[in-house]
Amino acid sequence: MPDLEINSTPDVPLFTKTLSHSGMWSGRISRGKTLRLTDLEGGANVGLLLYHADVPSERYNLPDTLKTQHTFHLRHPYCLHSDMGRVLASITTDTVGWHDTVCGCSDAKLVAAKYGIKTYQTARNEFHRNGRDCFLLELAKWGLGQRDLVPNVNVFSKVIADEAGRLTFVREHSQPGSRVDLRFELDTIVVLNTCQHPLDPDSKYHPRHVRLEVFRTTPPASDDACRRSCPENERAFTNTENYHALRS
Amino acid sequence: MPFTSSKLDPSAALHRHPILAGDPWTGDLTRGQILRIVDVEGNQAADTLFYDSHDPANRYSASDTIRHQAALYLGTGTQLISTGGDVLLTLIADTCGRHDTLGGACSRESNTTRYAVEKEYMHACRDSFLCAVHTWRPDLGKRDITCNINFFMNVPVTSDGQLTFADGVSAPGCYVELRAERDVTCVISNCPQLNNPCNAYNPTPIEVIIWDS
Numbered sequence: 001m002p003d004l005e006i007n008s009t010p011d012v013p014l015f016t017k018t019l020s021h022s023g024m025w026s027g028r029i030s031r032g033k034t035l036r037l038t039d040l041e042g043g044a045n046v047g048l049l050l051y052h053a054d055v056p057s058e059r060y061n062l063p064d065t066l067k068t069q070h071t072f073h074l075r076h077p078y079c080l081h082s083d084m085g086r087v088l089a090s091i092t093t094d095t096v097g098w099h100d101t102v103c104g105c106s107d108a109k110l111v112a113a114k115y116g117i118k119t120y121q122t123a124r125n126e127f128h129r130n131g132r133d134c135f136l137l138e139l140a141k142w143g144l145g146q147r148d149l150v151p152n153v154n155v156f157s158k159v160i161a162d163e164a165g166r167l168t169f170v171r172e173h174s175q176p177g178s179r180v181d182l183r184f185e186l187d188t189i190v191v192l193n194t195c196q197h198p199l200d201p202d203s204k205y206h207p208r209h210v211r212l213e214v215f216r217t218t219p220p221a222s223d224d225a226c227r228r229s230c231p232e233n234e235r236a237f238t239n240t241e242n243y244h245a246l247r248s
Numbered sequence: 249m250p251f252t253s254s255k256l257d258p259s260a261a262l263h264r265h266p267i268l269a270g271d272p273w274t275g276d277l278t279r280g281q282i283l284r285i286v287d288v289e290g291n292q293a294a295d296t297l298f299y300d301s302h303d304p305a306n307r308y309s310a311s312d313t314i315r316h317q318a319a320l321y322l323g324t325g326t327q328l329i330s331t332g333g334d335v336l337l338t339l340i341a342d343t344c345g346r347h348d349t350l351g352g353a354c355s356r357e358s359n360t361t362r363y364a365v366e367k368e369y370m371h372a373c374r375d376s377f378l379c380a381v382h383t384w385r386p387d388l389g390k391r392d393i394t395c396n397i398n399f400f401m402n403v404p405v406t407s408d409g410q411l412t413f414a415d416g417v418s419a420p421g422c423y424v425e426l427r428a429e430r431d432v433t434c435v436i437s438n439c440p441q442l443n444n445p446c447n448a449y450n451p452t453p454i455e456v457i458i459w460d461s
Contacts, residue, residue: 057391062310063352066411068361072350073409083374083390085357098409102320102350104311107333132333147304147391149331151311161405165320198315236361 013213022129022207024193026138027214028053031244034092034183034217035190037210039156042176044208045197046155047105047131049139050080050088053187054247056144058084062101062151068232072161074099074153077229079236080182086240087233088188090226092217093181096174100154103167105131106198115205128205134193142189155180157197169199183217183226185240252324254341254425256282256459263458267294269451270371270440272380276301277428280461283337285436286423287344287400288455291416291448293439294399295353295373297381298328298336301431304388306332310349310395320405322347322397328426331394336432341425344418348403351413353377353396354441363443376437384433398439399424401446415445427461 014033018040019025029035030053037046052058061083069078076094079087106114111130118128132149139148156174159167194207220227220237227237258264262281267273269292277283285294300306312329314320322328323346326339355374359367374393381388400418405411440451 057389061352061395063350063395064355064358064361067351067403067413068358070411071409072405072411081358081361083355083357085355085359085361102311102314104309104315107312109333110315145305146331149309150394151309160407160409161320162407165405167314167318167320199318232361235365238365239357239360 013215015214017212019194019210019212021125022134022193022195024134024138025212026141026189026191028187028189029184029214030187031184032217032219034181034215036213036215037155037180039174039178040176040209040211042174042208043172044174044194044210045157045200046210047135047193047195048153048155049135049150049191051144051148051189052082052088053189056142056148056189058082059148059150060088060153065101068236069230074101077225079226079233080153081236085236086243087185087236089182089184090220091180092183092226093179096156096178096180098158098173100157100159100197101151103154103159103197103199104151105135106195107132110198114203129195131193131195131198134195135191138191154197159199167199169197169201185220185237250324251343251345252341253343254284256284258457260459261457262460264455266453266455267436267438268453269438270376271438272376273436273456274380274384275434275456275458277432277434277458279428279430281428282425282459282461283428283434284423284425284457285399286421286455286457287418288420289452290418290420290422292418292452292454293401293441293446294454295437295439296397296399297377297393297435299433300330300334300336301433304385304392306330306334307392307394308336308397313349320350322349335429337426337428339424340427344400344422344424346402346417347424348398348401349395350411351398351401351403353437354439359443367443370442371440373437373439377435380435380437384435398446413444413446416448
């Protein structure tokens with residue numbers, strides 16, 4: 001079982017928003033702040049992409065994140081690594097213990113095949129959206145686009161692999177009230193949406209409500225659990241601090 | 249994955265090109281052409297990217313490929329899916345049996361975190377990719393380099409969620425063959441990594457062979 005660490009964060013968030021209806025959001029969150037994601041109903045999925053706000057071609061990197069930490073899944077005290085040997089965010093609190101990052105997101109074709117076609121003309125704001133288009137809509141607001149689409153994190157979702165590499169989505173993994181805290185180590189453009197996981201076998205289209213809160217938190221100390229989780233992460237934190245030392 | 253050999257004759261090929269360890273290579277395939285990558289001496293990792301030749305933003309996507317087949321490893325029958333949801337190529341022959349698309353490419357920066365700060369000077373795939381995409385189209389750069397395929401590389405995942413770099417399952421002469429389903433550009437970095445067993449600590453040449461449809 002994973003270690004769970006509940007960080008002490010101030011009670012009052014700087015920002016709060018609840019997403020519904022395949023909700024999407026993007027924002028720039030600076031170093032030292034923490035984004036808390038709460039699955040309000042259970043069974044949520046949050047597709048998440050991260051870009052370094054200074055130079056967005058530095059972005060969340062699936063292979064470097066996995067191989068640096070010798071893992072196939074994400075949880076506390078792992079970190080989300082960029083492609084530049086640095087840490088974008090640390091998972092400081094996690095009541096779930098397993099988050100997928102290999103399956104990507106849904107697209108229009110998948111949503112139509114799985115849930116049927118529901119247009120705005122007939123369904124108004126109950127129409128069907130998909131993960132890829134939600135990412136592209138929010139990326140466009142930061143001058144980014146398809147060139148910047150890379151494998152995302154699927155917060156709250158668990159997918160396991162058998163010996164042959166076949167994947168199975170684990171149902172009822174995230175419970176109502178589950179939460180994950182991401183503490184940012186670089187100024188980061190956060191792009192996310194609540195579209196269902198692409199391998200979720202549920203034939204019903206019902207993205208769950210997810211609450212976003214941003215808190216101001218203390219910077220990682222030398223004995224920080226994420227920093228100390230493996231020598232690779234210690235070196236990635238050093239690389240990140242070297243970047244800040246030169247920049248500030 | 250099943251082992252499937254090919255009847256194509258290299259002496260009838262349109263193009264043959266050796267790629268030395270640590271070198272980049274870029275090649276165009278028109279729809280229907282077949283690309284074979286040969287692991288000449290065995291246990292070599294061929295880090296590979298594919299792009300729609302007419303729209304480089306529509307490029308190979310590891311997560312779309314994994315999602316499409318609901319499986320991690322690449323083998324005969326795997327369709328390589330792009331960020332736009334198109335089939336770029338189909339894997340039609342494979343005498344190795346397993347190929348990775350989770351391990352990504354080494355970079356000088358990730359070498360500092362994975363191994364040691366002192367490893368930063370060592371040649372890495374990302375530098376080869378940067379040279380290759382820039383040679384192909386000067387308007388492309390780091391932004392256009394995404395999570396690649398590692399042909400002949402073995403990165404097993406366990407049911408409890410661990411991931412390791414294992415000794416290769418490839419042997420001298422093993423090859424993989426792909427049919428282009430649209431016009432694609434292939435970018436390869438013949439991996440120079442010396443710090444893990446992906447190349448058996450001894451990077452060696454590979455060969456690419458292209459046949460007309």
